Amino acid sequence: MSTPGTTTPDAALRRVIYVSHAVADPAQPMEAVIGSILDAARRNNARTGVTGALLYSQRRFAQVLEGPPAAVERIFETIQCDLRHDHVTVLEVSSPATRAFGDWSMAFAGDIKAAPGDIHPAAPSERVLAILQQAIRNTEAATA
Amino acid sequence: MTHAAPTAAAPSVATDDLDAPSRTDSLTGLLQRDALLDALSRRCVTGPGGGTPFALLALDLDRFKAVNDTLGHPVGDALLRAVGRRIRGAIRGGDLAGRIGGDEFAILLPQLTAEAEATALAARLVELLARPFLLDGHSVVTGCSVGIAVFPTDAQEADALLRCADLALYQAKAEGRGDQRRFQPVLRARAEERRRMEADLRAAIGLGQFELHYQPHVDLGTGALAGFEALLRWRHPQRGLVPPGEFVPLAEEIGLIVPIGEWVLRTACREAAGWPDASLGVSVNVSAPQLARRDLAAQVRAALAASGLAPHRLELEVTETALLHDASTALATCEELRALGVRISLDDFGTGYSSLTQLRSFPLDRVKIDRSFVSDVATRAESAAIVRAVAGLGASLGLRTTAEGVETAAQLDQLVANGCTDAQGFLFSRPVPAAEVLALIARSKRQDAAAQGRISA
Numbered sequence: 347m348s349t350p351g352t353t354t355p356d357a358a359l360r361r362v363i364y365v366s367h368a369v370a371d372p373a374q375p376m377e378a379v380i381g382s383i384l385d386a387a388r389r390n391n392a393r394t395g396v397t398g399a400l401l402y403s404q405r406r407f408a409q410v411l412e413g414p415p416a417a418v419e420r421i422f423e424t425i426q427c428d429l430r431h432d433h434v435t436v437l438e439v440s441s442p443a444t445r446a447f448g449d450w451s452m453a454f455a456g457d458i459k460a461a462p463g464d465i466h467p468a469a470p471s472e473r474v475l476a477i478l479q480q481a482i483r484n485t486e487a488a489t490a
Numbered sequence: 491m492t493h494a495a496p497t498a499a500a501p502s503v504a505t506d507d508l509d510a511p512s513r514t515d516s517l518t519g520l521l522q523r524d525a526l527l528d529a530l531s532r533r534c535v536t537g538p539g540g541g542t543p544f545a546l547l548a549l550d551l552d553r554f555k556a557v558n559d560t561l562g563h564p565v566g567d568a569l570l571r572a573v574g575r576r577i578r579g580a581i582r583g584g585d586l587a588g589r590i591g592g593d594e595f596a597i598l599l600p601q602l603t604a605e606a607e608a609t610a611l612a613a614r615l616v617e618l619l620a621r622p623f624l625l626d627g628h629s630v631v632t633g634c635s636v637g638i639a640v641f642p643t644d645a646q647e648a649d650a651l652l653r654c655a656d657l658a659l660y661q662a663k664a665e666g667r668g669d670q671r672r673f674q675p676v677l678r679a680r681a682e683e684r685r686r687m688e689a690d691l692r693a694a695i696g697l698g699q700f701e702l703h704y705q706p707h708v709d710l711g712t713g714a715l716a717g718f719e720a721l722l723r724w725r726h727p728q729r730g731l732v733p734p735g736e737f738v739p740l741a742e743e744i745g746l747i748v749p750i751g752e753w754v755l756r757t758a759c760r761e762a763a764g765w766p767d768a769s770l771g772v773s774v775n776v777s778a779p780q781l782a783r784r785d786l787a788a789q790v791r792a793a794l795a796a797s798g799l800a801p802h803r804l805e806l807e808v809t810e811t812a813l814l815h816d817a818s819t820a821l822a823t824c825e826e827l828r829a830l831g832v833r834i835s836l837d838d839f840g841t842g843y844s845s846l847t848q849l850r851s852f853p854l855d856r857v858k859i860d861r862s863f864v865s866d867v868a869t870r871a872e873s874a875a876i877v878r879a880v881a882g883l884g885a886s887l888g889l890r891t892t893a894e895g896v897e898t899a900a901q902l903d904q905l906v907a908n909g910c911t912d913a914q915g916f917l918f919s920r921p922v923p924a925a926e927v928l929a930l931i932a933r934s935k936r937q938d939a940a941a942q943g944r945i946s947a
Contacts, residue, residue, distance in 0.1 A: 362624055414817040415627060427579050435628035447523060489780045 360415035360423055362429035363438040363474070365408045365481045366431040376402075379430060387452040396421055397447045400469065401478045402464065403487055407431055408456065408478035412445045437481055446474040515589045517567060518574025526588030528597055531648040533600060534641060545608035545640050548598040548655035549577075549615060552633040552667045554593035561628055568625045568703045569632060576618050580611065584936035586618070596652065605640060605672075612636040612670035620668060634668040635662040644673045657681055675760070688744055690726065691737055695753055699725050702757055703921035704772075707892055707914035708931060710906050712940065715934040717771030717916065719807070721921045742779060751780040752789055759797035759804060761924050767931055773805035773835065778812035782819055787826040794830070801831030805855065808834065810842035813852060821852060839880060847889060857884050859910065861895025867908070868900040874908055881909035 368376065380402055390398060396413035409425075411418050426434065447453055455475070491733055513525035521529070531882030533544055549574065556564035570593065577587050577595060586598040597615075599608055645651040654673040663670040691795040694700055704718035704882040741747045755774055762772035780786055796799055807828060813820045813836075824834050835856035836848065840863055849857070859880050868875045877893065884891040892907045896915030922930055 360627060362629070364622070419624045419626075423575070426621045426623070427576060427618065432617065432621075434621045436624070439624065439627055439629050441627065 358415055359412060359442050360408060360418040361392055361412045361438065361440045361442050361446070361474075362418060362436060363408070363410045363477055363481070364422075364436045365406060365478075365485050366435070367406060367433040367485075368402070368424060369430050369432055370403045370405070371403045371430070376390065380454070383397075384452055390421070391451040394421065397450055397452070399446055399447045399453040399455070401475075401477065401482060402454075403479075403482050404480045406485055410447060410474050410478060412442070412447055415441075435485070437477065446471045485488055493790075506685060515574075517570050518589050519571075519576075520574050520577065520595065521586060521588035523590040523593065524587060526586060526590060527648060527652070528781065529586050530596075530598055530651065531897040533598070534646060534651065536642055536646050540827075541639060541642055542600075543598040543643070544602045545605065545638060546651050546655045547599070547608065547612055548637040548639075549595040549597065549619075549634050550650065550659055550661040550663070551619070552635055552663070554632055556584060557630055557632060561626070561630070565628065565630070569623055570629060572623050572625065573632075573634075577615065577804040577865050579826050580614050580618055582611075585611075594657070602640070609638065609670065609672070612638055615670060616670055631647070633668045635659055637662055637673065638670060639673040639697045641866050643777075644675075645930075651863055654678070655881060684740070687737070687740060691724075691744070691746060692743060693748060699727075699885055700750065700753060700757075701725055701923065702754065702761065702932075703923055704927050705914060706762075706919050706934070707773075707912050708918050710902075710911055715931065716912060717773065717803075717805070718762070718927065720761075721775045722754055722775075723867045732740055732814060738777075742777065745779075747777045748783065751777055752793075754790060756793045756796065759793040759799045761927075762803060763797040763799040765927065766930060767935075768800070768803070770931070771803045771805055771833070773807050775807045775837065776812070778809070778815045781808055782816045784819065784823070786823050787830065790827060790832060791830060794832075796934065803835065805833040805835055807837040807858065810839065810845065810848060813848050814845070816842060817851075824853050824902075838894075845884075849883065854887075854889055856890040856912075858892045858894050858914075862893045864893045864901060864905065864915070865897070866899065867893075867904045874904055877905065877910065878908040881911070884911075885909060888924075900915045932946050 347392065368379075371379070379402075384400065387398075387400070392412075394417040396411055396417050398409060398413075401408040411421060413421075453471075489490040513522050515518065515522050530546065533542070537540070551569075551651045554566065554569065557569055570589070573595075574587075574589070577597070581587055581597060582599075584601050586600070588596050588598075590596045595637040597611070599611065602608060616634060616636055619632065621631075623630045624633070637655045637660070639645065639651050639654035639658060641651055644654040654677075657677040658671045661677055662669050665671070701723050702720045702890045703723050704720055706715050706718050709716040710716065722734050723737075724734075724737055728733050738747065741750055755776075758772050758774045762770070777785070790804070790806070793799075796805065808820070808824075808842045827834060833855040834853060835858055836852070836854055837858050839857045848854075850862045855878060859877055863873045863876050863880075865873075867877050881891045891909070892912040892914055893901075894914050896902055896905065896913045896917045898917060900919060902913060903914075919930060
């Protein structure tokens with residue numbers, strides 16, 4: 347199934363943006379962790395019509411999820427129960443008219459070469475991407 | 491991060507031998523209260539073959555009510571459902587979790603090999619439930635507190651064990667929420683002491699155990715007795731004379747401070763009306779909850795009418811914090827009281843927010859400088875400077891300034907030098923029982939007369 351964002355108009359959209367801290371597991375290099383996260387995300391998001399982007403930098407995650415409200419809430423809850431991160435802070439919950447990341451089941455940008463499909467900043471995604479990048483920079487000073 | 495599968499498989503909750511699905515809570519999927527209590531009772535077995543240790547966790551959401559009140563019950567229910575899911579995801583296979591009240595949960599850990607397991611689960615729950623929930627387009631952060639009790643160390647019976655876990659939970663909440671506490675016997679002792687104290691306090695007015703003591707304050711310009719501050723004391727048959735610091739916070743918490751405050755007001759007015767010198771004032775402390783009520787002025791009017799005390803002899807002492815509490819009601823009440831002819835003083839000045847806004851906005855007659863500045867006014871230049879500044883401010887605003895807690899002649903000299911108009915403290919007299927006030931007034935008159943005699947001689 348193709349990602350629905352760019353081809354069909356979205357009846358009701360929910361977007362959520364959050365930042366979190368990666369929990370270090372010495373046995374698991376971060377590349378592998380991110381790889382498995384992206385694999386699962388791309389697999390499940392395509393099925394539920396959720397798209398988005400994940401940024402990883404300086405042990406911080408920033409993610410945007412977009413899609414049907416119920417699916418986004420369900421996926422967000424699953425993410426909350428993932429113990430590979432903590433200190434989750436929601437930065438935005440909104441109902442946008444269109445998706446910013448309709449072309450990606452889960453785009454990735456980071457300082458780790460972990461996955462294909464890196465983001466090429468395009469017009470609608472640029473603002474949200476800037477939020478994610480800024481959010482990571484903003485939270486670097488707050489380690490607690 | 492993303493929707494990778496949770497690291498731990500969610501264990502089934504209703505695995506206990508007799509727990510049919512019908513005994514689960516429809517909202518959260520956790521056990522109903524009765525089912526959890528039954529399971530708890532079955533494990534509370536001592537004697538031969540019993541006594542196997544297990545832990546009981548009591549968990550309560552920290553901000554559930556706020557969610558319910560602001561986002562409505564459907565979102566509140568969705569939150570409980572999601573909390574149930576997170577709890578199910580966090581517990582181990584044999585653990586039993588139940589919803590035992592609106593936003594209260596209990597978790598039974600039957601296979602406890604070490605207490606650290608219970609602590610670890612509590613920590614996991616605190617952390618997981620502090621993470622945001624996305625509900626109906628709202629990001630909701632509720633957080634939780636957890637209390638831990640262990641069988642058979644803490645209690646041997648189901649009810650008692652649950653109470654232990656609850657007491658530990660209250661302790662966690664009292665110490666700032668978002669954390670866990672293990673039950674300690676001192677918590678039970680403290681709770682019982684508090685319960686006894688509360689029952690005694692509720693009966694104290696009816697049993698006539700309250701009394702007022704009076705501490706004089708002196709006009710530093712003339713050296714004459716100016717009036718008395720009425721101070722509440724509780725004469726308990728076993729505890730003796732209980733100082734206010736030990737019962738006023740409890741009285742405030744259980745809503746008794748308003749009737750007690752009214753008793754103080756009426757009694758002080760009645761007793762002061764009986765003093766032989768009609769120039770002497772009486773000041774009465776008014777608490778924040780009293781000030782927040784719109785009927786304080788009516789109470790004062792009634793107390794004055796019943797006692798026959800002239801309004802200008804009554805002074806009400808309010809704290810900065812009480813004024814801040816509900817500033818608009820407090821301002822309206824103070825203005826109404828001033829219109830009656832009653833005076834108002836700002837108590838403990840310098841220890842609270844010390845907002846100059848209050849000095850400007852509230853219709854005040856007096857500022858009382860807190861004893862903490864007075865105690866070292868003769869030894870620390872900073873305290874003397876603060877006293878001087880407050881007295882100067884008072885003088886400019888047309889207020890009297892009373893120094894509280896004056897104990898030495900050196901302090902008094904400094905207070906006079908720095909411009910205070912009145913003083914109160916052990917140097918002049920301790921607070922005395924009502925019966926001794928008349929003698930104190932008479933002695934003060936003799937001293938005045940003697941002083942007058944010396945001057946004219």
